[in-house]
Amino acid sequence: MSTTIGTAAPLPLLDLAGETEALWDELNAAVQGVIRSGHFIMGPNVRAFEEEVAAYLGVRHAVALNSGTDALVIALRAMGVGAGDEVVTTPFTFFATAEAVSMVGATPVFADIEPDTLNLDPESVCRAVTPRTRALIPVHLFGQAVDLDRLLPIAAENGLEVLEDCAQAFGAEHQGRKVGTFGRAAAWSFFPSKNLGAFGDGGMLTTDDDHIADQARMLRAHGSRKKYFNEAIGYNSRLDEIQAAVLRVKLPHIDAANASRLVAGRRYDELFSRVDGVRTTATRAFAAHVYHQYTLRVEGGARDRVQAALTAAGIGTMIYYPVPVHRLPAYGLPPGTAPEAEAAAEEVISLPIWPGIAAEDQERVARAVAAALGGGQMV
Numbered sequence: 061m062s063t064t065i066g067t068a069a070p071l072p073l074l075d076l077a078g079e080t081e082a083l084w085d086e087l088n089a090a091v092q093g094v095i096r097s098g099h100f101i102m103g104p105n106v107r108a109f110e111e112e113v114a115a116y117l118g119v120r121h122a123v124a125l126n127s128g129t130d131a132l133v134i135a136l137r138a139m140g141v142g143a144g145d146e147v148v149t150t151p152f153t154f155f156a157t158a159e160a161v162s163m164v165g166a167t168p169v170f171a172d173i174e175p176d177t178l179n180l181d182p183e184s185v186c187r188a189v190t191p192r193t194r195a196l197i198p199v200h201l202f203g204q205a206v207d208l209d210r211l212l213p214i215a216a217e218n219g220l221e222v223l224e225d226c227a228q229a230f231g232a233e234h235q236g237r238k239v240g241t242f243g244r245a246a247a248w249s250f251f252p253s254k255n256l257g258a259f260g261d262g263g264m265l266t267t268d269d270d271h272i273a274d275q276a277r278m279l280r281a282h283g284s285r286k287k288y289f290n291e292a293i294g295y296n297s298r299l300d301e302i303q304a305a306v307l308r309v310k311l312p313h314i315d316a317a318n319a320s321r322l323v324a325g326r327r328y329d330e331l332f333s334r335v336d337g338v339r340t341t342a343t344r345a346f347a348a349h350v351y352h353q354y355t356l357r358v359e360g361g362a363r364d365r366v367q368a369a370l371t372a373a374g375i376g377t378m379i380y381y382p383v384p385v386h387r388l389p390a391y392g393l394p395p396g397t398a399p400e401a402e403a404a405a406e407e408v409i410s411l412p413i414w415p416g417i418a419a420e421d422q423e424r425v426a427r428a429v430a431a432a433l434g435g436g437q438m439v
């Protein structure tokens with residue numbers, strides 16, 4: 061560790077060194093075990109990880125895949141969503157949510173968000189549904205469950221498939237029940253920065269539906285159930301055995317890691333309740349939040365100034381998301397399509413959070429935000 065006199069050490073947006081250090085011996089043994097076995101594709105770790113995630117969530121099937129994006133694509137294919145279909149989702153998400161819809165030949169239709177939680181707004185979903193709508197993709201953004209009590213009846217009334225995008229919400233709950241167990245299927249990502257992160261890409265589809273699981277297993281292996289008897293145009297979308305071995309080491313610790321993130325999220329909420337000019341993201345009573353991100357809204361056009369000040373102070377930040385998906389060049393829809401998402405994109409800033417982040421580091425972040433807003437100090 062190097063120290064610079066007069067300057068605090070850099071504080072990254074995400075620091076997983078502590079987690080890796082704590083599990084170092086187990087991770088090493090797991091990876092070396094795979095190397096020694098010589099079994100790198102679809103081996104015992106993938107199978108065991110699928111069973112362990114299915115048991116953790118309480119679902120019948122877990123199908124390990126290459127990425128969260130593939131999980132979305134394969135889930136939509138398995139549901140029979142394709143050309144001519146519309147899929148309603150949020151524009152305030154990572155691009156992949158909508159990209160998957162386009163990749164299967166369907167059209168993403170963007171609803172809008174609740175300005176306080178930044179999650180999909182059920183009212184706006186009602187307005188977005190047309191006779192062509194086949195499916196709904198709620199995203200449990202930043203680790204907080206969407207309002208499923210209001211969304212699921214809308215889906216049921218309109219005969220829509222529900223695919224939960226759980227990429228940011230491993231372990232999160234809605235009314236005491238794990239997210240990913242409400243829709244027809246759920247898509248998960250094990251990208252390294254996600255709450256349950258691999259040492260590379262990874263993803264999973266989970267479902268209680270035997271047909272969806274069967275289709276997903278077929279599609280991930282080039283559309284074949286039996287080797288060299290391909291029955292559909294599929295994908296090469298398997299989770300690597302080494303990644304499965306790493307994830308199996310981390311899975312037993314996910315609840316403790318999420319609990320630590322929750323403590324950190326609440327601490328920020330308390331700190332920022334004393335800072336003028338910012339709005340914390342609302343947390344709903346029905347949600348057990350897992351704080352994949354901690355995201356603030358900075359009011360009065362001061363967001364970029366706050367970000368610049370934090371960067372100058374050595375504090376890592378990120379704008380999730382600077383442009384709502386419908387406004388990205390890939391879609392190019394007009395402004396006004398989703399006004400709440402467009403307004404949020406101008407104000408949001410995500411701050412350092414990870415399991416075990418020190419209280420003093422969070423206080424330093426809050427002080428830096430308050431100083432950037434001109435107050436100089438916290439009230």
Ligand SMILES: *Cc1c(COP(=O)(O)O)cnc(C)c1O
Pocket residue numbers: 126127128129130153154156157199225227228248249250251261262263
């Ligand atoms: C990360 C993410 C994805 C994509 O997952 P990958 O594993 O990176 O393909 C999809 N949706 C959301 C909301 C995400 O955050």
